[in-house]
Amino acid sequence: MKIIVQKFGGTSVANAAKIRRAAKRVIDTVKKGYGVVVVASARGKQTDELIADALELDPNPPKREMDQLLSTGEQQSVSLFAMALHAMGYDAISFTGGQIRMITDGVFTKARIKSIDAERIHRQLDLGRIVIVAGFQGIDEEENITTLGRGGSDTTAVALAAAMGANECEIYTDVDGIYTTDPRIFPDAVKMSQISYEEMLEMASLGAGVMHIRAVGFGMRYNVKIHVRNSGNENEGTLITAEDSKMEGVVVSGATVQKDMAKISLIGVDNVPGNAAKIFAHLSKAKVVVNDIIQTEISDEKANLSFMIGTSDLQTAKEAVDQIKDEVNCQQVFIRDDIAEVSVVGVGMRTHYGVAEKMFGALAEARVNIDSITTSEIRISVAVDEDEAEKALKAVCVAFELDKQAEARTKY
Amino acid sequence: MKIIVQKFGGTSVANAAKIRRAAKRVIDTVKKGYGVVVVASARGKQTDELIADALELDPNPPKREMDQLLSTGEQQSVSLFAMALHAMGYDAISFTGGQIRMITDGVFTKARIKSIDAERIHRQLDLGRIVIVAGFQGIDEEENITTLGRGGSDTTAVALAAAMGANECEIYTDVDGIYTTDPRIFPDAVKMSQISYEEMLEMASLGAGVMHIRAVGFGMRYNVKIHVRNSGNENEGTLITAEDSKMEGVVVSGATVQKDMAKISLIGVDNVPGNAAKIFAHLSKAKVVVNDIIQTEISDEKANLSFMIGTSDLQTAKEAVDQIKDEVNCQQVFIRDDIAEVSVVGVGMRTHYGVAEKMFGALAEARVNIDSITTSEIRISVAVDEDEAEKALKAVCVAFELDKQAEARTKY
Numbered sequence: 001m002k003i004i005v006q007k008f009g010g011t012s013v014a015n016a017a018k019i020r021r022a023a024k025r026v027i028d029t030v031k032k033g034y035g036v037v038v039v040a041s042a043r044g045k046q047t048d049e050l051i052a053d054a055l056e057l058d059p060n061p062p063k064r065e066m067d068q069l070l071s072t073g074e075q076q077s078v079s080l081f082a083m084a085l086h087a088m089g090y091d092a093i094s095f096t097g098g099q100i101r102m103i104t105d106g107v108f109t110k111a112r113i114k115s116i117d118a119e120r121i122h123r124q125l126d127l128g129r130i131v132i133v134a135g136f137q138g139i140d141e142e143e144n145i146t147t148l149g150r151g152g153s154d155t156t157a158v159a160l161a162a163a164m165g166a167n168e169c170e171i172y173t174d175v176d177g178i179y180t181t182d183p184r185i186f187p188d189a190v191k192m193s194q195i196s197y198e199e200m201l202e203m204a205s206l207g208a209g210v211m212h213i214r215a216v217g218f219g220m221r222y223n224v225k226i227h228v229r230n231s232g233n234e235n236e237g238t239l240i241t242a243e244d245s246k247m248e249g250v251v252v253s254g255a256t257v258q259k260d261m262a263k264i265s266l267i268g269v270d271n272v273p274g275n276a277a278k279i280f281a282h283l284s285k286a287k288v289v290v291n292d293i294i295q296t297e298i299s300d301e302k303a304n305l306s307f308m309i310g311t312s313d314l315q316t317a318k319e320a321v322d323q324i325k326d327e328v329n330c331q332q333v334f335i336r337d338d339i340a341e342v343s344v345v346g347v348g349m350r351t352h353y354g355v356a357e358k359m360f361g362a363l364a365e366a367r368v369n370i371d372s373i374t375t376s377e378i379r380i381s382v383a384v385d386e387d388e389a390e391k392a393l394k395a396v397c398v399a400f401e402l403d404k405q406a407e408a409r410t411k412y
Numbered sequence: 413m414k415i416i417v418q419k420f421g422g423t424s425v426a427n428a429a430k431i432r433r434a435a436k437r438v439i440d441t442v443k444k445g446y447g448v449v450v451v452a453s454a455r456g457k458q459t460d461e462l463i464a465d466a467l468e469l470d471p472n473p474p475k476r477e478m479d480q481l482l483s484t485g486e487q488q489s490v491s492l493f494a495m496a497l498h499a500m501g502y503d504a505i506s507f508t509g510g511q512i513r514m515i516t517d518g519v520f521t522k523a524r525i526k527s528i529d530a531e532r533i534h535r536q537l538d539l540g541r542i543v544i545v546a547g548f549q550g551i552d553e554e555e556n557i558t559t560l561g562r563g564g565s566d567t568t569a570v571a572l573a574a575a576m577g578a579n580e581c582e583i584y585t586d587v588d589g590i591y592t593t594d595p596r597i598f599p600d601a602v603k604m605s606q607i608s609y610e611e612m613l614e615m616a617s618l619g620a621g622v623m624h625i626r627a628v629g630f631g632m633r634y635n636v637k638i639h640v641r642n643s644g645n646e647n648e649g650t651l652i653t654a655e656d657s658k659m660e661g662v663v664v665s666g667a668t669v670q671k672d673m674a675k676i677s678l679i680g681v682d683n684v685p686g687n688a689a690k691i692f693a694h695l696s697k698a699k700v701v702v703n704d705i706i707q708t709e710i711s712d713e714k715a716n717l718s719f720m721i722g723t724s725d726l727q728t729a730k731e732a733v734d735q736i737k738d739e740v741n742c743q744q745v746f747i748r749d750d751i752a753e754v755s756v757v758g759v760g761m762r763t764h765y766g767v768a769e770k771m772f773g774a775l776a777e778a779r780v781n782i783d784s785i786t787t788s789e790i791r792i793s794v795a796v797d798e799d800e801a802e803k804a805l806k807a808v809c810v811a812f813e814l815d816k817q818a819e820a821r822t823k824y
Binding site: 016019020050053054056057058059060061062064065066068069071072075076078079080082083084086087093094096098099143144145 | 472474481491499505506
């Protein structure tokens with residue numbers, strides 16, 4: 001049996017009318033001969049309401065109890081979804097994460113999936129049933145309920161698709177797919193028809209919403225074809241797939257901007273092996289998420305070391321750096337808290353030259369000053385003044401023709 | 413460790429303030445040196461809201477999915493309850509029915525408990541934790557979530573108390589305990605300090621709310637001391653316990669009235685073995701709950717057979733009787749749908765004479781006509797016109813001095 005996993009987010013199941021609309025889409029897919037496994041999130045704002053209920057009782061609730069509480073949102077959605085299908089004449093059965101043995105580690109509020117009992121779902125599909133699985137949740141080895149953290153339902157869907165050998169994993173959302181950049185900043189952005197896992201990983205880690213990075217990572221690891229679509233229309237969305245030769249012709253697939261960034265620079269750190277490791281181990285222990293790191297020697301004995309963080313982590317990072325700075329003989333600490341990072345992403349960069357040049361040229365023409373530059377194999381990022389971030393993004397989008405479909409762009 | 417099970421109903425956990433109040437009571441009990449297992453119901457009107465959500469999608473929802481849906485209400489309560497205790501500085505852990513292996517049969521919406529993993533709870537109590545268990549729910553052998561039906565949380569509490577060898581099972585509610593009769597009809601009714609399981613079973617099956625009959629049955633079977641108390645004050649409530657010699661001195665413990673009753677009489681049924689069984693098997697298949705049955709021979713060949721039912725079952729019962737009446741050669745069917753049943757209950761009846769006489773005398777004096785009479789070892793019930801039901805109850809209450817505490821009543 002050909003199998004499709006269809007994931008509906010909270011806005012797509014927010015009320016009875018929307019659940020019915022989603023159910024109709026499932027039935028359409030069943031009529032095409034597919035076995036359908038639905039993954040549903042909690043209805044609308046329900047998770048937020050439950051969090052508010054919890055905080056009213058306990059400003060610092062135990063994480064195990066939060067997971068026990070929040071997982072009820074998805075459980076309600078899936079049973080209601082099954083009822084909607086039943087009322088339309090289709091046999092459906094809902095499962096919690098625990099019921100399909102979605103076994104995770106025991107890290108409450110951000111657990112990682114270890115295994116899934118795909119057999120139980122296969123048996124139900126073989127009986128002609130539509131299977132509805134609660135997203136976002138699992139159980140640990142001791143049957144405690146765990147949740148997968150932000151974007152958890154996407155991860156559930158992709159992991160299920162992998163475990164079941166599904167032909168495709170459709171992620172329904174309230175936009176038409178993945179855009180070349182944020183249309184709120186660059187209104188001419190266009191929807192991509194296809195993007196590689198690696199590009200999507202870069203885009204997601206650079207703050208492009210829609211798909212969560214862990215779900216994309218799962219998709220890449222198990223080669224699950226992910227189709228991001230709009231639950232409100234029939235449009236084709238964006239396919240996230242393995243890289244193919246066609247993609248290489250496209251130099252830059254998308255561009256992103258991350259605001260609210262800060263940069264911490266440690267000036268004149270002793271240039272001896274292990275000092276960088278010492279600093280970042282210390283930051284990691286303080287649970288600071290560090291983005292790009294830049295290290296440059298300034299003499300035989302001394303180096304400068306900079307890294308980017310979200311401004312929400314700034315205070316914690318400052319304290320962590322203060323604790324460690326003497327140990328590495330840091331002469332001075334510079335902090336900038338008004339930084340944004342503009343990035344371009346594209347697998348074509350591997351085989352094309354001149355991308356950096358073109359990007360810096362566009363920024364120069366727009367009179368945007370570049371604070372620092374970092375690159376990966378398929379990404380170039382520049383740190384700029386936060387005030388100039390939108391101007392910078394627009395200049396980059398125009399330079400790389402991100403207002404045109406990939407096929408229509410100037411070939412190199 | 414001495415263990416107490418404390419059950420809080422939906423009104424006792426309806427909002428944050430009430431959860432906190434319940435949590436304080438739990439802490440008071442912990443301070444007295446008890447290991448406390450809390451059983452909580454769904455918050456306030458939540459179950460009703462979830463039922464409305466379900467019916468909006470499916471007028472006839474599959475029972476398995478209803479249980480999957482409704483069980484979330486209790487799951488939310490228990491995690492929130494654990495958070496409240498945590499915020500007050502106490503270590504608490506919540507469990508769903510599934511997590512403590514509350515195994516039931518697979519009869520969705522009215523499952524029966526088969527076994528409980530008391531060990532998991534004992535281990536947590538031994539760690540110094542307060543354990544909060546979701547009432548009303550279990551799982552079947554295939555891990556489907558089941559619910560126990562009306563009064564299910566009481567049943568969970570008493571079953572847990574039995575499984576854990578608890579010293580007492582406290583049922584917190586919004587009244588002070590069990591009253592001699594319904595105070596809305598007989599305002600002078602008094603709270604009983606103690607009642608036997610058997611009396612409580614009779615009272616509960618005669619519609620006296622507060623405790624559900626299955627929970628009382630569990631208590632009797634496993635000899636669990638049940639204490640029905642008001643969550644809003646510190647008053648002693650009513651103890652439901654095994655019968656003791658003291659109780660025998662009390663002839664009538666309580667009185668009840670059941671309105672909305674109907675009586676169906678099958679006149680001139682063939683008086684041969686197996687006919688009654690045939691009729692009641694047929695009614696049972698139609699899911700009609702039959703109360704008192706009266707059979708009287710009217711000749712060697714013929715008998716009359718009457719039974720009482722709730723008026724909500726009347727239509728179904730009529731149809732069932734119509735289907736079977738020719739098979740038993742019934743000559744005529746009489747139906748009265750304006751009946752009420754007034755009953756007195758008391759273990760003392762076993763050893764005292766004259767109770768029926770006194771009851772009929774009181775009714776005669778009040779000029780209430782008696783339609784029919786049924787009795788058990790510890791109960792006398794009379795069917796009367798529904799219009800006269802309240803007058804009848806009052807007359808009986810006065811006759812048996814149910815406005816006085818048991819010790820203060822006239823001794824026989």
